[in-house]
Each structure stands twice: as C-alpha cells, then as structure tokens.
Amino acid sequence: MFSIINGLKNYSEQAIQAGRYIGQGFLVTLDHMNRSPITIQYPYEKLIPSERFRGRIHFEFDKCIACEVCVRVCPINLPVVDWELKKTVKKKQLKNYSIDFGVCIFCGNCVEYCPTNCLSMTEEYELSTYNRYELNYDQTALGRLPISLIDDLIIENIFNFSFSPNGKGEGHINHRNVTNFVN
Ligand code: SF4
Numbered sequence: 001m002f003s004i005i006n007g008l009k010n011y012s013e014q015a016i017q018a019g020r021y022i023g024q025g026f027l028v029t030l031d032h033m034n035r036s037p038i039t040i041q042y043p044y045e046k047l048i049p050s051e052r053f054r055g056r057i058h059f060e061f062d063k064c065i066a067c068e069v070c071v072r073v074c075p076i077n078l079p080v081v082d083w084e085l086k087k088t089v090k091k092k093q094l095k096n097y098s099i100d101f102g103v104c105i106f107c108g109n110c111v112e113y114c115p116t117n118c119l120s121m122t123e124e125y126e127l128s129t130y131n132r133y134e135l136n137y138d139q140t141a142l143g144r145l146p147i148s149l150i151d152d153l154i155i156e157n158i159f160n161f162s163f164s165p166n167g168k169g170e171g172h173i174n175h176r177n178v179t180n181f182v183n
Pocket residue numbers: 063064065066067068069070071081113114115116117118119
C-alpha cells in the first residue's frame with residue numbers, strides 16, 4: 001500500500017514537472033511570435049552596411065607610388081604591384097596593380113598603412129561571380145567607384161539594422177521618404 005502511494009506521488013511530481021517544461025516551451029514560442037521578422041527580401045531589399053564596413057577595395061592609380069607597403073603588411077602578401085624603375089628620374093613607375101578578392105580576407109591592413117591613402121574600403125559587398133578568376137581585380141576594376149545602394153531606385157535600403165537586447169531587429173527602410181522599419 002505504501003509503495004503504491006509513493007509511486008502515485010512520484011508520478012504526479014513528474015507530471016507537474018513535465019507540464020512546467022511544456023509551459024516554458026510555449027512561452028518561448030509565444031515570445032518569438034511577438035517578434036518582427038529579421039530576414040530581408042534580398043535583392044529587393046538590401047542592408048546598408050555600417051560606416052566602417054570593410055567591403056571591396058577602391059584604388060587610385062595616380063596616387064600610388066609603388067612603395068609596396070600594402071604587400072608587406074598584407075597577411076598573405078596579396079596585392080600585386082607591377083612597376084619599373086625610370087632611371088632618368090630615379091623613380092618607380094607603376095605599371096599594373098591588382099588584388100584578388102577571391103583570396104583577400106578584407107582585413108584592411110593595406111588600406112590602413114598605405115602612405116598615400118590611395119586605397120580605401122567601400123561599402124560594396126556584392127562580389128559574387130560564376131568565375132573565380134573574375135575576382136582578380138586590376139587597377140581599372142579597382143578604380144571603379146562603388147555602386148551606391150542609396151541611389152538605387154529599385155530596391156529598398158535598410159539602414160542601421162541591428163538587434164536590440166530583447167532580440168528584436170531594428171532598422172529604417174528608405175522608401176525615398178524614410179519611415180520606421182520595426183516598431
Ligand atoms: S601602399 Fe599604397 S602607395 Fe604603396 S604600393 Fe600599395 S597602394 Fe601603392
């Protein structure tokens with residue numbers, strides 16, 4: 001008799017515990033149902049990167065002095081600086097410059113240490129291609145100004161997207177007139 005009572009007691013304790021776990025699970029589900037979606041409809045909507053985003057590198061050929069500092073500070077010695085010595089003026093003359101974005105890790109060291117500031121990081125992040133060799137940008141490709149997402153009339157731009165401590169995504173959509181994205 002005593003063992004039956006004990007068994008029932010254990011059973012009821014376990015049932016209460018199980019109910020508690022199920023309740024906690026439902027609370028998590030309800031909490032997530034209350035949140036706004038954090039995905040965006042790419043490519044119709046695009047995130048505007050933050051100010052210090054390290055995207056595709058821009059290069060100004062005329063400013064480069066072929067010092068090769070960018071090569072020495074690069075963790076993988078990536079930039080290819082092709083120059084020849086002009087004996088008459090005793091100066092290096094830059095012939096070609098290239099960076100392979102298929103290998104670059106976008107650390108920004110080359111930009112940081114370039115003595116003439118001819119390198120800069122842009123907000124461009126759409127570099128995907130079907131051919132990996134197309135990622136090897138020469139001075140012409142590197143010299144192209146970045147495509148501005150803000151000026152693209154077809155897409156909606158989401159500014160300052162971030163996650164608040166309660167896990168909600170917050171940002172602003174640019175519909176030509178700026179409105180609130182979430183809340
Ligand atoms: S560090 Fe700057 S100036 Fe020197 S070779 Fe590289 S890009 Fe040109």
